[in-house]
Amino acid sequence: MAPPSHPWNLSPSEAIALQKELAARVICRGTPENVKTVAGVDVSFGGEMARAAAVVLGFPDLEVTDHAVVTRPVTFPYIPGLFTFREGPVAVAAIEQLAKRPDLIIFDGQGLAHPRRLGIASHMGLLLDLPTIGCAKTRLCGTFDPPGPEKGSWSPLIHRGEVIGAAVRTRTNVRPVFVSPGHLLDLPSAIRFVLACCRKYRLPETTRQADHVAGGGGIRDPSAGPRTPSGRPRP
DNA sequence: GCGACAG
DNA sequence: ATCTTGTCGC
Numbered sequence: 001m002a003p004p005s006h007p008w009n010l011s012p013s014e015a016i017a018l019q020k021e022l023a024a025r026v027i028c029r030g031t032p033e034n035v036k037t038v039a040g041v042d043v044s045f046g047g048e049m050a051r052a053a054a055v056v057l058g059f060p061d062l063e064v065t066d067h068a069v070v071t072r073p074v075t076f077p078y079i080p081g082l083f084t085f086r087e088g089p090v091a092v093a094a095i096e097q098l099a100k101r102p103d104l105i106i107f108d109g110q111g112l113a114h115p116r117r118l119g120i121a122s123h124m125g126l127l128l129d130l131p132t133i134g135c136a137k138t139r140l141c142g143t144f145d146p147p148g149p150e151k152g153s154w155s156p157l158i159h160r161g162e163v164i165g166a167a168v169r170t171r172t173n174v175r176p177v178f179v180s181p182g183h184l185l186d187l188p189s190a191i192r193f194v195l196a197c198c199r200k201y202r203l204p205e206t207t208r209q210a211d212h213v214a215g216g217g218g219i220r221d222p223s224a225g226p227r228t229p230s231g232r233p234r235p
Numbered sequence: 236g237c238g239a240c241a242g
Numbered sequence: 243a244t245c246t247t248g249t250c251g252c
Contacts, residue, residue, distance in 0.1 A: 043242075045243055078243070080240040086243095087242070109241045119241070140241045173252080178241085218244055 001025075003129040008089045009075065015085050016116070022126055023118040028181040031189040032104055032131040035059050038197060039102035040206025041095065041124075043087040046219025050074045050087065052094040053214035055206065056102050060196055062205045067213050068097035080140065083109065084120040091120070092127060101130065104185075104193060106206045110134040111182035111190070113157055113165035115141050125183025132182030133190045134165070135204055139178050149173050151198075154191060166191055170198040177202060 004022060038059045043052045049071055056066040070093040076086040087109075095105070110119030111134025121134030142159035144167045151172045157165040157180070165180030168191055181190045197204035203211075 043243085045242085050243095078242065080242090083242055083243095107241095114241080134241085136241050138241065141239085 004126055008085060010085065012079060012082060015082050019082075019084075019116045019118040019123070022123060023116055025126055026112070026118065026122045026183050028112055028183070029186050030184060032185055032193075035103040035131075035193070037065065037100070037102045037104075038062075038193070038206055039095070039098070039105045040108075040204065040208070040210035041091050041105060042108045042207060042210035042214045042216075043091060044211070044214040044216065044219055045074065046215075048074050049219060050090045051214055051219050052087070052090040053210045053212075054091070054094040054098055054105075055209040055213055056098060056100075057197075057206055057209065059103070062197060062199065064209055066099050067209075068094045069213060070094040070097060071219075081115050084118075084123045088120060088123060091124065095124075095128065101128075104131045104133070105182075106133045106135050106194065106197065106204055107182065108135065108137070108207050108210070110136050110140050110178065111165070111180040112187075113140060113142055113159070113178060113180035115159075117164070119180065119182070121180070121182025131184040133185070133193060134178075134180045134182050135194050135207060136178040137203070139167075147176055152195060154179075163187065168194060170195065170204070171200075171202050174202045 111121035125132035
């Protein structure tokens with residue numbers, strides 16, 4: 001079936017109805033074969049503008065090979081459960097600017113681990129018809145037992161009796177991240193790819209590189225010059 | 236009704 | 243997300 005296409009200028013209630021329809025088309029099974037490139041996507045805000053960055057890394061070497069940045073006006077408020085309608089439009093634009101479509105994309109947010117099973121990773125996977133993974137810094141819904149303290153250990157994230165994702169320890173003795181399949185792969189695969197993208201930090205390199213390019217810490221005026229911790233010029 | 240609530 | 247300095251710990 002053809003990848004779905006739809007307008008973004010919806011009201012919150014219309015957006016919720018759309019999520020329920022699209023969720024039925026998400027496929028959380030299988031494992032992507034021959035993955036040679038993995039992309040990371042992240043969006044930062046400044047005033048009324050949203051800036052998305054898509055960065056492509058080689059897999060499994062994780063060397064950056066391409067990136068694209070797109071800035072647009074914000075058109076939707078932040079509402080837990082609906083933030084795809086805030087970050088999705090500009091995120092898609094950035095991904096479409098890449099020279100080549102990546103083999104897999106990791107988003108900074110949930111995938112299946114969403115109240116209606118359609119976090120940004122699942123939604124984007126459907127629209128782009130690409131394998132996607134949701135890797136969030138915090139939980140949106142579901143309950144879980146703390147995973148073991150060592151890097152690599154994880155515990156299932158459960159919601160309404162279903163396993164929707166996992167709390168994964170990407171670094172020893174560091175808060176876990178929340179991984180869930182977005183589209184076209186299962187949970188075990190999602191966990192393996194996220195761990196394979198982690199080096200010496202809690203977040204996968206894909207997300208870190210995208211955050212870096214998007215302007216982690218907010219969109220600021222370049223002509224404002226560098227700022228020091230004290231806000232005072234460096235001696 | 237009350238608390239929770241991706242970024 | 244963004245605003246924002248110093249600080250406790252491995």
